[in-house]
Amino acid sequence: xxxxxxxxxxxxxxxxxxxxxxxxxxxxxxxxxxxxxxxxxxxxxxxxxxxxxxxxxxxxxxxxxxxxxxxxxxxxxxxxxxxxxxxxxxxxxxxxxxxxxxxxxxxxxxxxxxxxxxxxxxxxxxxxxxxxxxxxxxxxxxxxxxxxxxxxxxxxxxxxxxxxxxxxxxxxxxxxxxxxxxxxxxxxxxxxxxxxxxxxxxxxxxxxxxxxxxxxxxxxxxxxxxxxxxxxxxxxxxxxxxxxxxxxxxxxxxxxxxxxxxxxx
Amino acid sequence: xxxxxxxxxxxxxxxxxxxxxxxxxxxxxxxxxxxxxxxxxxxxxxxxxxxxxxxxxxxxxxxxxxxxxxxxxxxxxxxxxxxxxxxxxxxxxxxxxxxxxxxxxxxxxxxxxxxxxxxxxxxxxxxxxxxxxxxxxxxxxxxxxxxxxxxxxxxxxxxxxxxxxxxxxxxxxxxxxxxxxxxxxxxxxxxxxxxxxxxxxxxxxxxxxxxxxxxxxxxxxxxxxxxxxxxxxxxxxxxxxxxxxxxxxxxxxxxxxxxxxxxxxxxxxxxxxxxxxxxxxxxxxxxxxxxxxxxx
Numbered sequence: 270x271x272x273x274x275x276x277x278x279x280x281x282x283x284x285x286x287x288x289x290x291x292x293x294x295x296x297x298x299x300x301x302x303x304x305x306x307x308x309x310x311x312x313x314x315x316x317x318x319x320x321x322x323x324x325x326x327x328x329x330x331x332x333x334x335x336x337x338x339x340x341x342x343x344x345x346x347x348x349x350x351x352x353x354x355x356x357x358x359x360x361x362x363x364x365x366x367x368x369x370x371x372x373x374x375x376x377x378x379x380x381x382x383x384x385x386x387x388x389x390x391x392x393x394x395x396x397x398x399x400x401x402x403x404x405x406x407x408x409x410x411x412x413x414x415x416x417x418x419x420x421x422x423x424x425x426x427x428x429x430x431x432x433x434x435x436x437x438x439x440x441x442x443x444x445x446x447x448x449x450x451x452x453x454x455x456x457x458x459x460x461x462x463x464x465x466x467x468x469x470x471x472x473x474x475x476x477x478x479x480x481x482x483x484x485x486x487x488x489x490x491x492x493x494x495x496x497x498x499x500x501x502x503x504x505x506x507x508x509x510x511x512x513x514x515x516x517x518x519x520x521x522x523x524x525x526x527x528x529x530x531x532x533x534x
Numbered sequence: 535x536x537x538x539x540x541x542x543x544x545x546x547x548x549x550x551x552x553x554x555x556x557x558x559x560x561x562x563x564x565x566x567x568x569x570x571x572x573x574x575x576x577x578x579x580x581x582x583x584x585x586x587x588x589x590x591x592x593x594x595x596x597x598x599x600x601x602x603x604x605x606x607x608x609x610x611x612x613x614x615x616x617x618x619x620x621x622x623x624x625x626x627x628x629x630x631x632x633x634x635x636x637x638x639x640x641x642x643x644x645x646x647x648x649x650x651x652x653x654x655x656x657x658x659x660x661x662x663x664x665x666x667x668x669x670x671x672x673x674x675x676x677x678x679x680x681x682x683x684x685x686x687x688x689x690x691x692x693x694x695x696x697x698x699x700x701x702x703x704x705x706x707x708x709x710x711x712x713x714x715x716x717x718x719x720x721x722x723x724x725x726x727x728x729x730x731x732x733x734x735x736x737x738x739x740x741x742x743x744x745x746x747x748x749x750x751x752x753x754x755x756x757x758x759x760x761x762x763x764x765x766x767x768x769x770x771x772x773x774x775x776x777x778x779x780x781x782x783x784x785x786x787x788x789x790x791x792x793x794x795x796x797x798x799x800x801x802x803x804x805x806x807x808x809x810x811x812x813x814x815x816x817x818x819x820x821x822x823x824x825x826x827x828x829x830x
Binding site: 324325326343344345346348349350352354356358360369370373374424 | 725728731733734736737741745746749750752825
């Protein structure tokens with residue numbers, strides 16, 4: 270398989286008032302089509318910055334992000350982001366929020382009826398069709414995140430970028446949404462990159478786990494393949510030896526070899 | 535506390551019997567209750583009515599002496615009865631009911647304030663969006679906004695050589711500053727997340743303005759509009775007193791020149807009620823438009 274997304278020797282530094290701080294250094298990674306990759310690391314290691322670089326929301330200092338051999342230099346709907354705090358527009362209903370994306374992306378290529386069907390199909394996919402006329406303030410945090418995922422999927426992205434999508438949710442809601450994401454991934458075969466700091470979540474969802482070293486000048490410390498068959502079921506996996514071995518590997522990386530140093534913040 | 539006692543309290547904390555089913559009787563409760571509505575109206579209307587009555591009595595007593603320089607309410611009622619009872623009479627060019635005069639003034643406010651709203655929101659968006667526009671324009675705005683409305687009048691009379699566009703200009707220049715400043719603050723406060731959504735969707739500047747900026751800044755914009763409409767109502771009455779012609783402001787000046795004090799008092803009541811209604815109108819439109827905007 271050829272590389273779908275290629276991160277080619279990326280450096281990222283921010284300069285403020287003459288002081289240059291290096292955030293990411295020499296990031297090399299290739300991701301195949303249909304792969305689910307998690308990026309895990311301690312807070313402040315620049316994983317969100319890395320996601321923003323892939324999304325095009327910030328630009329690389331050196332190196333390049335290549336999607337299908339084309340350089341990424343600005344944001345676009347083919348790299349849809351699900352934000353940690355859902356980022357739904359509060360003055361629009363659930364339906365209108367998705368419609369904003371759909372009418373922008375498919376305004377010319379789909380008819381009005383087709384767009385409506387497409388919106389409803391994506392709402393069905395996240396099981397939110399019943400709340401189509403509600404405003405974000407009227408639905409729960411987990412539901413908002415579902416709608417955020419539906420909005421991203423409705424853009425029919427080449428890559429789905431999840432920025433700690435379940436970070437603000439309680440454990441039960443999080444488990445539900447993880448199952449939903451796994452289900453969607455298996456149905457759509459969408460190439461997905463997820464930022465997380467939850468080890469179980471990373472092992473459960475990912476084909477590969479990218480582990481970041483601590484900043485400043487963070488880089489990829491290790492990439493772990495998760496050779497678990499899909500579909501995966503969390504209850505069965507909780508005693509599965511491969512699952513436990515992967516989990517242990519990530520934990521060891523995070524807590525023994527690259528322990529979080531508070532002073533680095 | 536030993537483990538045993540903790541467990542005891544835990545056990546006791548469970549409900550002794552299962553929760554009872556409560557049937558909802560919402561439908562029965564939703565029926566309109568005339569008594570309740572009357573009660574609500576009374577609590578809203580009685581206190582201000584009492585205060586107004588007391589004020590009228592005090593005024594009547596204070597101005598009843600023959601040497602009093604101002605007319606008491608009874609005299610106002612008798613002498614200006616036509617104006618109070620028939621707001622819409624029309625007996626020729628300069629003899630029309632106060633409602634007509636108010637409407638003429640309102641028309642001017644609508645035009646001047648409408649222009650101020652459009653230009654103000656656009657300029658405010660520019661200042662809020664661009665750091666350089668803010669650095670350049672903000673000091674100018676801060677100085678110009680302190681100029682009193684009527685100080686603009688001679689200059690605009692000189693420029694337009696006509697009283698009507700001058701009055702419009704005074705309204706415009708008076709009400710535009712709070713609109714600009716509040717819009718700019720609102721635009722500056724648009725969360726970065728919304729901007730990121732817009733960037734990922736590749737909204738063009740116009741789409742961003744209509745679909746993200748205006749709704750996101752709407753609570754601020756309407757605060758500015760509300761201040762602006764109050765100021766423009768203040769300005770039009772003052773401007774009309776000086777420019778003459780028609781309108782409620784000119785009516786007051788005219789009444790003063792012909793010593794019709796009761797007429798002036800009636801006109802003041804009209805102006806106050808109209809200003810109140812304008813303020814409430816903009817507030818109501820704002821509440822309708824911004825519903826959901828501020829909620830997280």
